[in-house]
Amino acid sequence: MGQDDESSGNPPAPESVVAATARRSRSRQARLAALLLLLVVIVAATVRVVVATGPPTWDELRERAGLTNRDRLVIGVKDDQPGVAQKLENGAFEGFDIEIAYMIAEDLGFDAPEVTLLAIESEDRARRQARDASGSFVTVDLVVASYSITEQRQGQGVVFSFPYLETEQSVVTLASDSRKVASLRDLDRAKVCTLGTSTSERRLRDAGASPIGRNRISECIQALYDRQVDAVTTDAAILAGFVGPRPPGELPPAVKLRGRQELQHWDIGEEAAEKWGVNTGPNPAMRDLVNLSLQQSAEGPDGYRWKAAFDRYLASEQQYSNLQQVAVGRQPEPEEKVEVRQWPWERWALPSPSRPRSGAPTVAREPSRRNRRSSGC
Template sequence: MKIRKASALAAAVLALSLTATACGSDDDSGDNGAGSGGGGEEAQTLTIGIKFDQPGLGLKTEDGTFTGFDVDVATYVAKELGVDAENIEFKESPSPERENMLSRGDVDFIVATYSITDERKEKVSFAGPYFLAHQDLLIRADDSVGSVEEINDLTLCSVSGSTSAQNMKENLAPDADLSEFNTYSECLSGLESGVVDALTTDDAILAGYAAQEQYAGKFKLAGLSLSDENYGIGIPKGDTELQADINAALEKMVEDGSWEQFVEKNFGPSGYEYEPAPEITETS
């Protein structure tokens, strides 16, 4: 587990300081011992990947703070790993870059609406899942989509590298005109301006956008449950120790009521009907 501690340089400085104290005269051994040396190990830190542009899940606000269900889950897990909230560095993790960020060591783990798939598990490992979502469409309030067959006639937008985009192209609507961008915010602009007919991704993400004050009354979910998306916490490939520690934290989060609290806090205002906490399946 790559929880960062004091640097080698800091440790060396501390060792020299202790040596110097030990070699001093008896007069130096009074109240000026270890308690006044200012030494000791630095606080543990974690770098956690999240989304910066998903209201209700992972959002960086104008004042630089972070809000959302994934942020709350990440903060809870970090606390169980011994890292306080003030010692977390949140790093933006776009969908196409998540596997690369983990393999390069840019982050310790990722909590970013990261659906567990067999393809992804060839490159990274997961803990969890901690949430079950379903793929849907976000459409303009005066539009409607009544069936999967109708999607083939639409101009769609999704994020490159997402399971939603892949599912549309390969399974659900191969004849639809699908544009892929780096963020869902770009898709949302296209939906608002009429350039695209629908934004497709998980219903939890769509509910967060629809609930934003500036979009009140403009958009709605189509109400199509197109897939099951089990959100997991992405970790470096094969790190079973970290996987076990995070799974234990997730289990505690559900048992002590924190999971329900986080869901109500972040999704309750939108009226989103969420699924119960899923069973943890990623154990090896």
């Protein structure tokens, strides 16, 4: 009768059960809190390691490239190359290179109204010097001007992006000329005009031709119309724009040619490919941003932008160039991979790391009827 409930084998009082349950609950909460704290420490340490040793973000690349507080991007382009880059009477530019320039600018964070295009001469492309509206030389941010990537130019300090177009050297003559041109050797002792800073001059000398250099390809074509030279040679993508007729209803070009005559486009069997790149200047971050844009165009969901520009301006000229291929109809594969740092939630929300400002897919910009055509090398 005098024994307590525990010694008598009776169940513990309800308050004892509650106390034991509370102790177990507090223990679980403590363990959970400790686990969460450990996870936070691990994540924080991982973030610090990734930030310290991993690739930069897109925003960091823009800051390193000096674009963060910029409201305008200046790009040097050609103005006398139909189909590639041509200036029209109303001051607008059009052509394949122009579309590529706007595509890259968009991926760098600049809308079309924030882009200034300046005509640049071939000899000034390496220095990135173009004349502005006042006639003064200014340094452009990028050069997108049918600029062939060569070891010599790279050795002289030109920093190129990944290639964005592959074409080859070709020749045009007057259609009335009975000369058949199957190789540069068929131009032995002929007067052949080409761009003075192009990759074509050495090949002409090796073939026995007499090269005549000009700073603008339109000057070479005019010399051919005037029969001052026998032929013109440069990249096929440039020459093709002078071979076919201008589509009806288009605005005339600002660079005028006199006495236009029908031309014959010749495939001279050159094995060496001419790959065009963007002169990005010496800033590595600017080069990486441009390469990232071209990488996304080649491999990402926005690849139709390159194809739309190619089909409109270059593929449409193929019918007038006979067997000479104007250019390869696919974007060259990037030579390496540009990496930018993105967290998983950014990858889910932002499918294109090169343009984090835009969550929605870009709608292809329909080139206006104001603009069309151009050339370079």
